[in-house]
Amino acid sequence: MVEEKNKIIIDTDPGHDDAMALLMLFAVPQIEILAITTVAGNSTIENTTRNAKYILNLAKKEHIPLYAGASKPIERDLIKANVHGISGLDGSGAESLPLEPTIDEASDKIIEIVKQDPKEITLLTLGPLTNIAKAFLKDPSLPKMIKQVIIMGGAITVPGNKNRVAEFNFFVDPEAAKIIFDSEVEKVLIPLDACNDIILPENAIREIGQSGLIGKTLSKMLIPYIENLKKFDGIAGALMYDPLAAYYLINPDAFQLEEMDIKIETNGEYTFGMSVAERRIAASKNPNVKVAVKIDGQKFIEDFINLIFRLNKR
Ligand code: RIB
Ligand code: CA
16 A cells, blocks of 8 residues: 555546545545546536535545536537446435536646646546546646546457447547547556456445445445446446556555557547557557556455445544
8 A cells, every 4th residue: 555645636427436436545544635526428417426426425525626527528429328327326325416507617627736736646537538638728738747647448458348449438538538648648547458357246245335334335336336237248246447547546566557659549430439559569669658457456355345444434
């Protein structure tokens, strides 16, 4: 586990796995969450923002600033996910909170916060990259001022999970992902390749359910998530994409990284959103991202359960 303090902004589209990532990070005092910004992706911006508010209330973290962002990708129409249900967080208590109109202020807030502390702030992105891309378009000096962007997204050597080749976050807003990958910001990518085999097993979900209100709520909301994953993706258990990306902030030693030269496809009829790595041995490469090729899944599951238990005790 990391010892030094780390100041971060989390950009997210809750989403069951986003919710698990947020709860896990709330239990780590070394991580100072300066703000949470929401984006449309798993569900509408109104839903993802309401869901983020619900998670903050559940963990008694209402003091963390929450800013709504983009209601749609920078060029395309929004295509939402299926596995999180109509509300984006089916099975939770989020539907009890009112849906409120949102204003798109996330990109301005990201610029404002980063420029208050140049080179000291890490962005953790758990949804489509629309807000970050808009911030870069508004202020071209921003990429150099960000310490690092940790990105959940992409599929390098495995099939996509939203079209044949693209991972959902990059599928929803390929143009935004291209802006980030063509920029000079320091990037760490946590793709499907490193996450697909790491599943939160049913017994762990039952164990978490015994760990107080937060654990009970989390295990309850995972039921429809697991049912939808089975129905839509044929997966048995809870995929942990966003918590794995967040885990890089907690235990980077659990990650095996490889430098890669990656371009984002935006034109292909069947391939838009694809993260295209230059993998030809002889080809000249311009590495632009560190990619997680393997994660210690056993250590992650152990730490995830312990951190949820710790959060319940606070
Ligand atoms: O492809 C998985 C990613 O898309 C996760 O961030 C999930 O929450 C969805 O946003
Ligand atoms: Ca997400």
